[in-house]
Amino acid sequence: MTSPTFTKSAQKLSKLEAIKERSNQLREPLATELLNDRNYLTEDAVQILKFHGSYQQDNRDNRVPGQEKDYQFMLRTRSPGGFIPPQLYETLDHLADEYGNGTLRTTTRQGFQLHGILKKNLKTVLSSIIKSMGSTLGACGDLNRNVMAPPAPYCDRPEYEYAKTYANYIADLLTPQTGAYYEIWLDGEKIVSAEENPEVKAARDRNGNGTIFHEGEEPIYGKHYMPRKFKCAVTVPGDNSVDIYTQDVGLVVITNAAGELEGFNVLAGGGMGRTHRKEETFPRIADEIGYVDRADIYDLMKAIVATQRDYGDRTNRRHARMKYLIEDWGVDKFRAQVEDYFGKPLKPFKPLPPWKYQDYLGWHEQGDGKLFLGISVENGRVKDDGSFRLKAALQKIHQKFELPMLITGNHNIILYEISPKHQQQIDRLLKEHGVLPETEIDPLVRYAMACPAFPTCGLAIAESERAIPSILDRIRVLLDKVGLEQEHFVVRMTGCPNGCARPYMAELGFVGSAPDTYQVWLGGSPNQTRLAEPFMERLALCDLEAVLEPIFVGFKQNRQPSESFGDFCHRVGLDSIRTFVSNYQVNSSMNIETKEIPVPTSPETLSNDATAPQAPVDPSKIRHRVSVRHDIYSQLKDESKRQSKPIVEIATQAIEEYLAKVRAES
CATH class of the missing domain: 3.30.413.10 (Sulfite Reductase Hemoprotein, domain 1)
Structure with missing residues (x-):
């Protein structure tokens, strides 16, 4: 041949x-x-x-x-x-x-x-x-x-x-x-x-x-x-x-x-x-x-x-x-x-058990009498910075024990072939150098990933590795504020859309779109088996709390027992979350409590607010229910996915253009 x-x-x-x-x-x-x-x-x-x-x-x-x-x-x-x-x-x-x-x-x-x-x-x-x-x-x-x-x-x-x-x-x-x-x-x-x-x-x-x-x-x-x-x-x-x-x-x-x-x-x-x-x-x-x-x-x-x-x-x-x-x-x-x-047919795919997201942090038995230790590396950067001196700690451990190492897919480090008699010495060395055990790491930090981005990546549009620590801090404050103190989920951030930190699989993903501005993706599964969906095209970091707070409130009020954040976003749908966010932002200005995320039950209904307030507020923030045929709704939904824009935004633009044309003709 x-x-x-x-x-x-x-x-x-x-x-x-x-x-x-x-x-x-x-x-x-x-x-x-x-x-x-x-x-x-x-x-x-x-x-x-x-x-x-x-x-x-x-x-x-x-x-x-x-x-x-x-x-x-x-x-x-x-x-x-x-x-x-x-x-x-x-x-x-x-x-x-x-x-x-x-x-x-x-x-x-x-x-x-x-x-x-x-x-x-x-x-x-x-x-x-x-x-x-x-x-x-x-x-x-x-x-x-x-x-x-x-x-x-x-x-x-x-x-x-x-x-x-x-x-x-x-x-x-x-x-x-x-x-x-x-x-x-x-x-x-x-x-x-x-x-x-x-x-x-x-x-x-x-x-x-x-x-x-x-x-x-x-x-x-x-x-x-x-x-x-x-x-x-x-x-x-x-x-x-x-x-x-x-x-x-x-x-x-x-x-x-x-x-x-x-x-x-x-x-x-x-x-x-x-x-x-x-x-x-x-x-x-x-x-x-x-x-x-x-x-x-x-x-x-x-x-x-x-x-x-x-x-x-x-x-x-x-x-x-x-x-x-x-x-x-x-x-x-x-x-x-x-x-x-x-040269021949493939055989049928064999059944598999459910997938689980693993990071292997902490101490584990290898199965031969020795141990391995997973060490969290925040944002994947091995460095000495103030009281946190991971690089120096690994140098000391290497000098004493010469252990082989494995890098994880979550950019952490595993040391293995460790004799149990050395466990306490290694723990002490890590503690002396400010390296926290996994039990003392905020789970938001533990399960987060970010790409390097600025200053060296030529593709970076926005910060990532240098920005995510403060963003995770702000998310933690928000979760505490709304009563989700123990909650955590997979957060991933990249400085451009190439996706090196795999943000499109995250429960909450940030993708750089301009300086200090990010696309927001929601709805990936905690075990990394489902794609997230684009929720917002451009979120300025200064608006982080205003956008995420109502989402977290809706999650708290409407989640099912033991439901993860990503599974919740996927179940209720991003259009329903957008509706809740709009209601929350309007009602908060009027001190009205928003209690329920409307889960769509009929695709024939195009809705962005079922209970638009009648009090004197900014008219541009009032939303009304509009019903459309199923085939029109399907086209709007497809266009929404294509443009990564809310359905209401596309529908509003189309109606505005139609009304302007009618007025011009009359």
């Missing part, structure tokens, strides 16, 4: 496709530009650098009009399953101080990021990481990113070991084979940290109905790699510590009664990124695709990759993720194409 070709070759490919094709398998112009004296790389070199695990950034806090940007680089580790050996952490900690900004950052894909690296130090830093059993290859760029797995190091639960093992195997299967990485950063010296699984190597080279290229260095990726980034995770039934529905491909370990691995359930088509005011872009959760036997997992993964590689959109990068391919084709057509590459 001939090598696969792009099906859209007749269309104009995006600029980046040409950059990849000219790169000589990720070598140029990066290799040449690293030799010059400039403190930055050109755009073409920057795009190739991403495949090597680094982004060029500039510190916007240091921008001065008329002066050159403060160029620096971020490096990201490739750490399947979040594994960080002791010697790698020691190296990263040292590099952060000597060449970076003095901090480390855990990522939501179970890796570390170094910030503030200068171009002249890139090679030193990267080579040090590689020589310490680390890698950055494929941590960014248009290829398979870091493969996630549950971070719990259980020794007596074989399904967890399978998940970790196959996360590593799939990462190896889809690792770029180009020699560029070692040529550029180690002058051609290839460091081999462990012998590759022979099954993985054989599977990579196996043809499999046109899944590989027979020429060049990249049998799976070819010259153009993937249309966009590609994200995978492997987990066990019930453990959603990896946000399984947000992945391009999610694999769920299936074992038999004896604990032996039989195969994997397969989900595909998740993804968070979107663009403001581009309705054709949207977050999406993965679909159930089928089940595959253990022996066929590598060929199945190649078939999925080949389907996205050959049919994914290479003309419009906003439309290039696999989620759009599945959305456009439908699951059945996608499955059929995968099966064509795979």
Whole structure:
């Protein structure tokens, strides 16, 4: 069979496709530009650098009009399953101080990021990481990113070991084979940290109905790699510590009664990124695709990759993720194409237990007599700041015990292989450095995530990591004020719509839309199995309390027993919440208590207030009931979702335009 070709070759490919094709398998112009004296790389070199695990950034806090940007680089580790050996952490900690900004950052894909690296130090830093059993290859760029797995190091639960093992195997299967990485950063010296699984190597080279290229260095990726980034995770039934529905491909370990691995359930088509005011872009959760036997997992993964590689959109990068391919084709057509590459039908998806959101904070038994400890890392930033000195605490623990480490999908840290006799010493060290145990952390903080955003992320529109602590404080004050002192829920924030902290799965999500202004998303599930919905297009932070207080009051007054905030918002619907908020804001100005959120029972009724007050208030705030036909309501609802605006706003605009036209004609 001939090598696969792009099906859209007749269309104009995006600029980046040409950059990849000219790169000589990720070598140029990066290799040449690293030799010059400039403190930055050109755009073409920057795009190739991403495949090597680094982004060029500039510190916007240091921008001065008329002066050159403060160029620096971020490096990201490739750490399947979040594994960080002791010697790698020691190296990263040292590099952060000597060449970076003095901090480390855990990522939501179970890796570390170094910030503030200068171009002249890139090679030193990267080579040090590689020589310490680390890698950055494929941590960014248009290829398979870091493969996630549950971070719990259980020794007596074989399904967890399978998940970790196959996360590593799939990462190896889809690792770029180009020699560029070692040529550029180690002058051609290839460091081999462990012998590759022979099954993985054989599977990579196996043809499999046109899944590989027979020429060049990249049998799976070819010259153009993937249309966009590609994200995978492997987990066990019930453990959603990896946000399984947000992945391009999610694999769920299936074992038999004896604990032996039989195969994997397969989900595909998740993804968070979107663009403001581009309705054709949207977050999406993965679909159930089928089940595959253990022996066929590598060929199945190649078939999925080949389907996205050959049919994914290479003309419009906003439309290039696999989620759009599945959305456009439908699951059945996608499955059929995968099966064509795979060579046989997939088996039916096997039943699974309910998913649970896990963070593994605190002390746990591994199952072999040793312990592991989950440490909360607020906003993922490992730093020393006043009385909070997590970075120094981890240095001391490392010096004494040299423990291996796992990064979680919630950007926390797990230390493991801990002897019980060392538990008290470690607790004491953490306490001495101001690091709180999980029992003393506000659950709002414990379950929150934020992306780095300003000052270094070039895509940031608004603050995120630096803003969320004060926002969580204000939310806690609000909850206390309305009598929800013990309440907590999943809050996530990003500085732009790309969704790196996965805000579209949150019970309450904030997505930067302008300086100090955010979209608000509501209704994700506490166990991360349902997308949130856009509630408000632009919330200025100064209006945070005015908007959230009535929502929390409505939640308190109308929730069902033990109902979570996200489940409540999903059940009653965002239009009903908007109605309650409008009533609350009007009635509060008149000292009238609002007691009930109207849950819609008939789609024929378009309502924004069933009991509009008759007292003298601002007429623009009075709402009246208007009934419409069902087909008109359905169109309004669809338009509301498309524009992320309340139904009442769209209906009001249409009526105003109609009345203006009638008056003009008369």
